[in-house]
Amino acid sequence: MGLTRQATGFFTLQENFLPAGSNGYVVALAGNPNAGKSTIFNALTGLKQHTGNWPGKTVLQARGKFTHQGHSFTLVDLPGTYSLLASSVEEQVARDFICFGRPDVTVVVVDATCLERHLNLVLQVTEVTSKVVVCLNLMDEARRKKIVIDVSILASELGLPVVPTAARRGEGLTRLKDVITAVATGALQPTPNPIVYDDDIEAAVGRMAKALEPILRGRLNARWVALRLLEGDDSIIDAIKNFLDTELKSPGIKLQLKEVLT
Ligand SMILES: Nc1nc2c(ncn2[C@@H]2O[C@H](COP(=O)(O)OP(=O)(O)OP(=O)(O)O)[C@@H](O)[C@H]2O)c(=O)[nH]1
Ligand SMILES: [Mg+2]
Numbered sequence: 001m002g003l004t005r006q007a008t009g010f011f012t013l014q015e016n017f018l019p020a021g022s023n024g025y026v027v028a029l030a031g032n033p034n035a036g037k038s039t040i041f042n043a044l045t046g047l048k049q050h051t052g053n054w055p056g057k058t059v060l061q062a063r064g065k066f067t068h069q070g071h072s073f074t075l076v077d078l079p080g081t082y083s084l085l086a087s088s089v090e091e092q093v094a095r096d097f098i099c100f101g102r103p104d105v106t107v108v109v110v111d112a113t114c115l116e117r118h119l120n121l122v123l124q125v126t127e128v129t130s131k132v133v134v135c136l137n138l139m140d141e142a143r144r145k146k147i148v149i150d151v152s153i154l155a156s157e158l159g160l161p162v163v164p165t166a167a168r169r170g171e172g173l174t175r176l177k178d179v180i181t182a183v184a185t186g187a188l189q190p191t192p193n194p195i196v197y198d199d200d201i202e203a204a205v206g207r208m209a210k211a212l213e214p215i216l217r218g219r220l221n222a223r224w225v226a227l228r229l230l231e232g233d234d235s236i237i238d239a240i241k242n243f244l245d246t247e248l249k250s251p252g253i254k255l256q257l258k259e260v261l262t
Helices: 009-017 037-045 089-100 112-128 139-144 151-158 173-185 199-216 222-231 235-244 251-261
Strands: 025-031 062-068 071-077 105-111 132-137 162-164
Touching: 025 037, 025 089, 025 112, 025 173, 037 062, 037 071, 037 105, 037 132, 037 173, 062 173, 071 173, 089 112, 089 235, 105 112, 105 173, 112 132, 112 139, 112 151, 112 222, 132 151, 132 173, 151 162, 162 173, 199 222, 222 235
Parallel strands: 025 071, 025 105, 105 132, 132 162
Antiparallel strands: 062 071
C-alpha cells in the first residue's frame, strides 16, 4: 500500500512549513506573546505579518524567506507561547514545530524589559535543542526604562549566543542574521548550560531517557521526552505518534514508566 498519510506524519508537518522546492536552512522564531517575533519576521523577510499590541494574534505559523552571506533561510514565525507544555493551541503549534519540524536554528525572542519571565521559555527550548539563539529585543524600551543588561554575562550564564535588538527600529538585525547563519552552518555551536533537577528526578529521568533512546532514535531529545512523561504530559505521547509514527504506549514503555515512578 506504500506510505500512508499517517505514516508520513512527520513529512506532512515539514510540508506544511516547507513547500516543494524549498531549500536552505529552517529558522523558527519562538517567544512569549508580544516579544516582537512578527516585527523581526517582517524586517527579515520583507513580508507583512500582522503585528499589534495584543497577545496571541499570531495563531498559525507564517513562513518567509531571506538570504544572508550566500545562504538561504526559511523563517517560521510561531505563535506566542509562555511554555512548551502545550496547554493551548498556540503552545501546541509552537511546541510541535520546535520539536518535530526540526528547525536548524530556533531563535527565542525575549523582552529585555521583563527578562526574567521570558527566560523560562529559553530554558525550556534548550531542553529540546541546543541550536538556540536568544534575541534580546525591545532594547530601546529597556534603555528608556534605564534597565541595564550585561549581555556577555547573560550569554555565558545561558551558554547561548545573545543578540540585543530593537526590531521596530531595525537595530541589531544584521548581527542577528550573522549569528543565525553561524549556528545554522555549525560555525558556532551553542552549549547551553543544562538544567539540573533534584537527585531523585535526575535518576528517574536518566533511566527513562535510556529506555526511550532506542525508540526515538535521535529524532527527538530523549531526556526532554522523559521529563514530559514524568510530569504527566500525555500530549507528547500523541504528538510522537502523529509526527514520528512511533508508539510510546507500548507495554514496555508503560512498564518502564511505572518502574521509574515507584
Ligand atoms: N519599542 C519597541 N517596540 C517593539 C519592538 N519590537 C516589537 N515592538 C512592538 O511590540 C508590539 C508586539 O510586536 P509583535 O511583533 O506583534 O509581537 P509578537 O511576538 O509577534 O506577538 P504574538 O504574535 O502575540 O506572539 C508591536 O506593537 C511592535 O511594534 C522593539 O524592539 N521596540
Ligand atoms: Mg506575532
